[in-house]
Each structure stands twice: as structure tokens, then as C-alpha cells.
Amino acid sequence: MAALIRRRLLCTSAEAAGRKLAVREVTKANFAEAVEEFKEDLAGSDFVAVSLQKTGSFSAGWHRELPFDTNDTAYLKAKYAAERFQVLQFAACPFSIRASKLTAQPYNFVLFPRDELKMGMPSYSFSIQTSHMAYLAQEGFDFNACIYDGISYLSKAQESAAKVRIGNPTPGNYVVDSKVTHTVADTMFIERTKSRVKNWKNTCKNSSSRTDDALLSSLRKLVMGTELYGSRPCMNIDVCSERQVQLSLEMLKEFSDELVPVIVPAKGGGTQSVRVFLTSSKEDKDFFERELQNVEEEQNKRVRGFREVIDLISASQKPVVSHNSLNDFTSIHSKFISPLPGNIEEFTGSLSMVFPHILDVKHLMKNIGPLRKVTNIPAAISYLNNHYFAPIDLETLHEENEGKSHRHNVVKICYLFAKLCTILKIPENAKPIDYHLLAPATEEYTNISNPLSNIPQESINEDIRIWRSNMRKISCNHLAFVWGFRSGYTAGMLKSMLQTSRDIFSEDFDVRLVDKSCAIVVFRQPGLSETFLDVVSNEDICGSLREMVSEGLRATSYQTYKRVCNLGLWEADLADSLDKALEHPDYNMEADSTTNRREILWSTDSMINFDDL
Structure with a gap:
């Protein structure tokens, strides 16, 4: 109740101040x-939160990230989803935190991959x-606006390919490299072209x-190879290689007071020619260069x-602050940067070149037992409001946004991030919260994967205990997958049957569907x-386990599960995928030997308990 009163007071004070x-x-x-407005808001902010809505x-169930996933398998699952589903909405919110005040400027970009x-x-x-x-429809998502008015886009890789295929001319920069030694052929090309x-x-x-007549003027232009671009004469220098392009630009440096070079790309890639424009004065040259730059920028924006x-x-x-960074940034990389690499190491390397600092609020939440x-943002905010005194002043939403909560996710992420930073005292004893102090303090939370990435992969022989209320490395x-059991079996039934089958099950173990x-x-x-695994495959098997194996029970190691993810065997049932992985002829088991050195964080509480469905 106290938390509710505080929230109402904050909203009332915000409305009284006329802030919406x-x-x-x-x-x-x-x-x-x-x-343009987003650029200004971004420049004045300390962070930017992002939230995506996709077609799926x-x-x-097993395709989502689960507690027994390593970084590798979690990435491969996210990669599969990112390549399959489309981003329809990209919410971005530049924001700043000053003391208990959160200043946010949310934008909701509606996208559609229009060709x-x-x-x-x-x-x-x-x-x-x-x-x-169906969920998006319930939340008020406007599919008509998406399809007819959604913003299109190209990734960086696609833009490069498009520029080659479109063949738009680009301004050429004068080049002079004193270290390069010219060959006889280079010298002949330069002198002839000059x-x-x-x-x-x-x-x-x-x-x-x-003042020549029209025929003589046309003949002169034909002989000299002269064309007109507006009122400016131009000519083409044909080139056979990128080397000749550089030689041409080097030579044109001598005429830089009057001539402006432009690179004309070939349709299939490379350079078709260097086009040279003659200007009438320095002012005309400067104006023409600005004009070329503006044209190029407009073309680039359109692409x-x-x-x-x-x-x-x-x-x-x-x-960049996110709530589900692995899924969000695999989609961002796939759609807006380039095709996703085959493994998480290459992915993180590529992504860090674009976004060097990514903060996932899920990692901050791990510090509050x-x-x-909790995976739901409103539930996390509700818990913090009810158990911690950490008031954050956030402006209320316009009535026009009510009933469209999918737009609000990015604002909730900002609010949750500010709450967590205040509760966790990040940075320690810093009042007001200042980005320059906050950045190094949150460095340990800068991560694009799941909590597994903070686990040292070398120490695998430490004492491990598995309890419901704890998450342990x-x-x-220590993992095995079993399938082929009778339909309707629960995890408890499977565990009971295994306990009575062999002595090895007298030790502590856990079973989850x-x-x-x-x-x-x-x-x-x-x-x-x-x-x-040896017992299941042994012909001398006995007891209830023998009966289960005779009915079709199969078992395999974690390596096979990793093989499933590597091969992209995304069947609806994990059992079918495991069967196909074991039967696949073109896979080397030794290539997965590194799996034996990996660790996971195991918690039965975060597993999907199919017994309760």
C-alpha cells in the first residue's frame, strides 16, 4: 500500500508540473x-534502452534458452530465432538518471522489410x-500501419551489396602516396591520362x-569525350583496375583547383571509370563538392x-540497456549489421565493434535473490516497489498511449534499470547518480549473453549440490538426456523408476521434463x-530399467544435445532432434569434446515443469 501511495504521489506531482x-x-x-529529434535526445542522454517486438x-518449448544451456547452445537458439522471425517494432529510449529523477524520451519505430x-x-x-x-493484436499493435507505413531498412552488408548493384557515383578523394614506387606501366598510364x-x-x-555552330560543337565534344553535368563539362577516364583508379586520383591532384573527380562503380562491382568535372571558380568547386556530398547522403539514407x-x-x-540482450542483439545483428556468425565468440567480437557497452537488467536482477x-518486467518492478524504498520520479504517459502497453516496454526497462541501480547502490555512495560514475560501476554487468558467461570454464571438479531454492554451477x-518413455510419464514417475533400477541412482540426482x-x-x-549411459546401452541390463529400455527408452550425453543445436535440428520435440543427431553421418563427435569442460547454472525452479501443465 505504501508503495502504491508513493507511485500515486509521483504521478500527481508530475501531472501538476505539466510534464507528460x-x-x-x-x-x-x-x-x-x-x-533528427532522436539524434538530439540521444546526444543529451546517458543511456539508451531498446526493446523489440518480433513476429515470434x-x-x-525447448527452443528457448533453458538452465542447462551453455553460452554456445543458448546463442545457437537465439540465432535460429533471429534468422527466422522478423522485427516489426524497434523501441529506443534515450534516458538519463539524476538523483531520483528519470528523464526519458521514448521512440517507437514501426518497421517492415519492404523491398x-x-x-x-x-x-x-x-x-x-x-x-x-494474437498477443500483439490484444496489446493494440497496428498491423495496417506496420505493413503500409512501416520503415524499411537494409543491413550494412546489404547496403554494400546494394551500392554495387545500383552503381551510384561517389566523390573521389585525391590520393598521394610517396611510398609507392611507380612501374613503367604506371608512368605511361599517368602521362597519357594527364x-x-x-x-x-x-x-x-x-x-x-x-561561337561554333551546333555540328562543330557536337563533333568537338565527341572527339574530346566531353559531356555536360548541368553547366559543368565532364569527361571519363576509363580504368581497368583499382590500381589505375588510385593512379588517376594521384595524377588529378595537380588539377585540384579546378577539377572534381567522381568514382563511377561498375554494376558487377569494382570501378567502371573516374569521371572528372571542370568547375569555373573556387566557389563553384566548393559548391559542387557540397552538392555531391548531399546527393550521396540522401541516397545512403534512402538505402x-x-x-x-x-x-x-x-x-x-x-x-545500451536491454532486458533480453541475447535475443534482442542477435536480431539486431542479423537484421541491421550482417548475417550472424556460426559461434558466439565471433558474434560477440562482431557485436562489440558496433555496441561496446551493453547492459542487461536481468544480470542486475540476479543480485536480488x-x-x-522473475522474467516479467512489471512483476520485477512490482516486487521492488513492495520491498524496497527506492523512489524514482518518472513522467506519466499520455492518454493516447494507454492500452498499447507494447510501446511502454522500453520505458519500463529504463524505470527498472534506475530502480536496480538505486537499490544496488551503483555507484556506491554517489548522489546524484551520474553516468560518469555509473559506467565503471556497472562494468561487471556489461554482458550480451546469459549469466553463464561469468562462469570460469576451467573449474569443473568443485563440489556441486542441487537444491530447488538454489542455482549451482x-x-x-553430469547431465544425461532420456526419451522414449511412455506418454504421460511425469518427472517424479521417471525419477522413482530410475531410483529402483540401479545402485547408481542411490546418490542424489534430479529429473526434469x-x-x-x-x-x-x-x-x-x-x-x-x-x-x-553405459548401463542403458549394456545387453546385461536388468530390473525396471531393462523394461523401460525394451519399451524404447534411449539416453545420451550433453554432446548430442550440443550436436542438435550445431546442426540446426529444430524439431518440435527434442526427442526427434536427438534421434536425428545420433543418426547424422556428417558430424565428428571429437569436435564437441570441449563440451566436457563447460559448466552451466542449474536451477530446477527455472525449468518448465510440464508436470503442472
Whole structure:
């Protein structure tokens, strides 16, 4: 009740001051204007929060990140979802924290992968998860605005390919490299091209003072290779290689007071020619260069579309705050940067070049015990409001935004982040909270993966205990997957049958259903999982376990599960995927030997308990 009163007082004071927080809805109609405002808000902020809405998240329960996933398998799951589903909404909110005041400027960019350049990009097709779309509809998502007015985009990789295929000319910079030694062929090319440029320039100047008839003027332009760009004469220097392009630009440095070079790309890549323009004065030259730069920038904006926002966030070097960083940033990388790499090491390296500082509020929440199991943002905020006194002054939302809570997620992330920083005293004893103090204090939380990435991969032989209320490190060696049991079996039934089958199950172990078809067995003692797998495959098996095996029970190690993720065997049932992985002929088991040195964080509380469904 006290927390509710505090929140109402904060809202009342905000309304009394006339401050209203509106989520700016951005479509292609107002995109150019919104980008300029976003740039200003970003420059004046300390952080920027992001939140994505996609056409789906995962196709089966085991496809989502689970407690027994290592960094590698969690990334491969996120990669599969990012490549399959499409981003329809990108909310970005520059914000600052000063004492207990949170200042936020939220923007909601509506996206649609429209092929505006008629080049088959950015996407031919994407998958849709019907339950996810139904949820968006309930939250007030405007699908008409998305399809008809959504902002298109190209990734950096797609933009480079588009520029090559479109073949737009780009300004050429004069190059002089004194270290390069010219060959005889280089010298001949330079002298021949220089002579031609001199004759062309002199002819253009002389012809401007003569009055020839139309036929002579046309013949002179044809012989000299002269064209007109507006009122400015121009000529083409044909080149056969990038080396000749550089030689041409080096040579044109001698005429830099009057001539402006432009690179004309070939349709299939490379350079077709260097086009040279003759200006009438220094003022005309400066004006023409600015004109070329403006044309190039407009073309680039048209090509990259929404990715301009991504580039602004990247260029600002501001810490990016997210609630589900692995899923969000695999989607961001896939759609706006380049295709996702095959492993998490390459992914983190590539992503850090664009976003060097990423903060996931889930990592901050791990420092508050009861929040370890909370994945819902409103639930986390409610818990903090009810158990901690950490008032954060946040402006209320406009009535026009009510009923469209999908737009509010990014604001809630900002609010939750500010709450956590205050409660965790980040930075220690810093009042007011200042970004320059906060940045180094949050360095330990800067992470794009899950909590597993903070686990040292070398120490695998420490004492491990598995309890419901705790999360413990555990080696992947201690895990085994079982499937092929009778339909309707619960985890408790499986555990009881295993306990009565062999002596190895007299030790502490845990069983949980991953989905309806497969369960995971977690052993406490080293070596028991290998013993269990040997027993299942042994012809001398006896007891209730023999009966279960005769009915189709199968078991395998964590390596097979990792193989499933590496091969992309994303069947609806994990059991089917494990079967296919074991039967796959083109996979080397030794390549997965590093799995034995990996650890996971295991908690039965965070598992999906299919017994309760």
C-alpha cells in the first residue's frame, strides 16, 4: 500500500508540473523528422534502452534458452530465432538518471522489410508465430500501419551489396602516396591520362569563348569525350583496375583547383571509370563538392532506412540497456549489421565493434535473490516497489498511449534499470547518480549473453549440490538426456523408476521434463552420468530399467544435445532432434569434446515443469 501511495504521489506531482511522457510513434511518413529529434535526445542522454517486438520468439518449448544451456547452445537458439522471425517494432529510449529523477524520451519505430529498391532485400520471407501475433493484436499493435507505413531498412552488408548493384557515383578523394614506387606501366598510364586531361581542360576553356555552330560543337565534344553535368563539362577516364583508379586520383591532384573527380562503380562491382568535372571558380568547386556530398547522403539514407537509428546509437557510444540482450542483439545483428556468425565468440567480437557497452537488467536482477526467477518486467518492478524504498520520479504517459502497453516496454526497462541501480547502490555512495560514475560501476554487468558467461570454464571438479531454492554451477558431464518413455510419464514417475533400477541412482540426482518427449537427468557425483549411459546401452541390463529400455527408452550425453543445436535440428520435440543427431553421418563427435569442460547454472525452479501443465 505504501508503495502504491508513493507511485500515486509521483504521478500527481508530475501531472501538476505539466510534464507528460509520450511515446513518439514513428513511421516512414515522419521518419526523417523523428531521426533528427532522436539524434538530439540521444546526444543529451546517458543511456539508451531498446526493446523489440518480433513476429515470434520460439517455435517449441525447448527452443528457448533453458538452465542447462551453455553460452554456445543458448546463442545457437537465439540465432535460429533471429534468422527466422522478423522485427516489426524497434523501441529506443534515450534516458538519463539524476538523483531520483528519470528523464526519458521514448521512440517507437514501426518497421517492415519492404523491398523498396526492387533488389530482393532486405527479406523475401519470414516466419510468423500465431500466438505471438494474437498477443500483439490484444496489446493494440497496428498491423495496417506496420505493413503500409512501416520503415524499411537494409543491413550494412546489404547496403554494400546494394551500392554495387545500383552503381551510384561517389566523390573521389585525391590520393598521394610517396611510398609507392611507380612501374613503367604506371608512368605511361599517368602521362597519357594527364596529357588527355590537359587537352580536354584547355579545349573546354577555349570553346567557352568561341561561337561554333551546333555540328562543330557536337563533333568537338565527341572527339574530346566531353559531356555536360548541368553547366559543368565532364569527361571519363576509363580504368581497368583499382590500381589505375588510385593512379588517376594521384595524377588529378595537380588539377585540384579546378577539377572534381567522381568514382563511377561498375554494376558487377569494382570501378567502371573516374569521371572528372571542370568547375569555373573556387566557389563553384566548393559548391559542387557540397552538392555531391548531399546527393550521396540522401541516397545512403534512402538505402539504409531505419538502420540510420542503429548507426546513431552505435556512433554515440552510449551504454545500451536491454532486458533480453541475447535475443534482442542477435536480431539486431542479423537484421541491421550482417548475417550472424556460426559461434558466439565471433558474434560477440562482431557485436562489440558496433555496441561496446551493453547492459542487461536481468544480470542486475540476479543480485536480488527473489528476482532470479522473475522474467516479467512489471512483476520485477512490482516486487521492488513492495520491498524496497527506492523512489524514482518518472513522467506519466499520455492518454493516447494507454492500452498499447507494447510501446511502454522500453520505458519500463529504463524505470527498472534506475530502480536496480538505486537499490544496488551503483555507484556506491554517489548522489546524484551520474553516468560518469555509473559506467565503471556497472562494468561487471556489461554482458550480451546469459549469466553463464561469468562462469570460469576451467573449474569443473568443485563440489556441486542441487537444491530447488538454489542455482549451482554444474559440469555438463553430469547431465544425461532420456526419451522414449511412455506418454504421460511425469518427472517424479521417471525419477522413482530410475531410483529402483540401479545402485547408481542411490546418490542424489534430479529429473526434469524438458518437453513432453524428453527429460534431463542431473547427477551430483562425477562419473555417474557416464555409468548410466553405459548401463542403458549394456545387453546385461536388468530390473525396471531393462523394461523401460525394451519399451524404447534411449539416453545420451550433453554432446548430442550440443550436436542438435550445431546442426540446426529444430524439431518440435527434442526427442526427434536427438534421434536425428545420433543418426547424422556428417558430424565428428571429437569436435564437441570441449563440451566436457563447460559448466552451466542449474536451477530446477527455472525449468518448465510440464508436470503442472
